[in-house]
Amino acid sequence: MxxxxxxxxxxxxxxxxxxxxxxxxxxxxxxxxxxxxxxxxxxxxxxxxxxxxxPHAAARGMRGQSYTLGVILPDLTNPFFADIMAGIDAALERTEYQPLLGVGQSSPAVELELVDAMLDRQMDGLILLGPRMTIDRVAAIAERAPTVVMAHHPVGPTRFDTVNDDDQLGARLIVQHLAGMGYRSIVYFSQDLQFNESQVTYHREIGYRAAMTEAGLGRYISVVMAEQAPREVRTLVRQLLQGRPRPEAIFCWTDFIAFEALSVARELGLSVPDDVAIVGYDNTRYCDLAQNALTSIDQSGQLLGLQAARLLVERIKGREEAEHLVITPRLVVRASTVRKNAVSTGN
CATH class of the missing domain: 1.10.260.40 (lambda repressor-like DNA-binding domains)
Known part of the structure; x- marks a missing residue:
């Protein structure tokens, strides 16, 4: 034939x-x-x-613009990233721009390969969500193309824009709520990353430590770190909940981890929140499900994505001065932290 x-x-x-x-x-x-x-x-x-x-995208790119934007996510497992993509799509709905997605696999080397591939294809700009690469690397990328970074707090002046929520405030709100409900030994379950003071997990730890100290709970401060791999998370949560003394509450740096913690607690026959309270961060759609009823910080992922896309288009159109947007988070209280017949202490 x-x-x-x-x-x-x-x-x-x-x-x-x-x-x-x-x-x-x-x-x-x-x-x-x-x-x-x-x-x-x-x-x-x-x-x-x-x-x-x-229109032929490659030809348009050679003439100056391809009207494509590269978006690099760490992975596809965290449901919060879907909220961010919804915001990016909403911001670009009435424009000529189309987002193209890459998954960095939480690896600096893979992220850099994706950046090179996207810029080789004449993409007009990049949105990097929680990159694992160093800030110096990100700065070098911003010299090559307009760049907006999410989930990375700037340290000093930058050539790129950033969009974040106030992570220190979000952590404070969680600790203040838990302390007010009478919980004392509150563990912060964070992500095991190479230390970088721009990371959201580090800023949440700052807020956690400060709020615990202010509430007179400094002696209970405890930070546990794990990679985002479900097996490691479940192992460490199980160790926490089977240890003595058992923590009264676990503040997880993201809902994705908090859902794992809820699952382990119930496997062990523990009542949430009577035996242990669990709090997440992101207020993803699954928090509202009855089997989760997860107290969480709402940092409005859709708004974060929308603002990131807006800033990137502005950059492409010629804005040169860096902007750093910070969204104010709010606490959404559900059953995972409210004990039956509980009375708030008001702290």
Whole structure:
């Protein structure tokens, strides 16, 4: 059988011929240029729709813009990232820009490979979510292309924009709530990363330690770290809950970890929150499920994603001064921290 010939690509010239206008006129419509009449725009758009014309991204990139944005996530397991992508999509809905996704596998080497691949394909800018690479590496990337970094607090001036929630405040709200409900031995379950003072987990630890001290609970301060691998998380949670004395509450740095903690507690026959209270961070949609009923910090992932995409488009359009947005978090209290017949101490 003879190989199937690919169908001829519809080009801007094809559209111009079908609409009975010049190539320059079609180009103006595609660029949304000033001075194009409604009648001309309608005629060209009709031909574009009928012919199924799609601009050639690589060619557009060679002319200056490809209208594609690279988004690099650490992994696909954390449900919070879906909220962020929803915000990015919402921000770009009425623009020509399209996000293309890469997964860094929480590896600096993989992240750098993805960055190179995206920029080789003429992507107009990058959104990096919780990158594992060093800040110096991120700064070097920002020299090559407009860049917005999420879940990384800036240290000193930068050439890139950042979008975060106030992680120290979020941790304070959790400890204040738990202390007010009468819990004393509150463990902070963090992520095992190479130390970097820009990390959100570090900022949450600062807030946790400060709030514990302010509540007169300094002697109960305890920080446990684990990689995000479910097996390691479950092992460490089990050790915590089978240890003596058992902590009264566990503050997890993300909902994804808190769900694992809930599961282990119930496997051990413990009551949540009567035997141990569990708190998450992100307020993802699964917190509301009855079997979870997880108290969590809402940092509005959709708003964070929307703001990141907005800042990136502004950068692409020429803004040079760095902006660092910080969203105010709020605590959403559910059954995982409220004991039956509990009375708040008011602390």
């Amino acid at each position: 003879a190989p199937r010939k690919p169908s001829a690509r519809v080009t801007i010239r094809t559209v111009a011929a079908d609409a009975g206008v010049s190539v320059a006129a079609v180009s103006k419509v595609l660029r949304n240029a000033y001075g194009v009449s409604d009648a001309l725009r309608a005629k060209v758009q009709e031909s574009i729709t009928r012919l199924g014309y799609r």
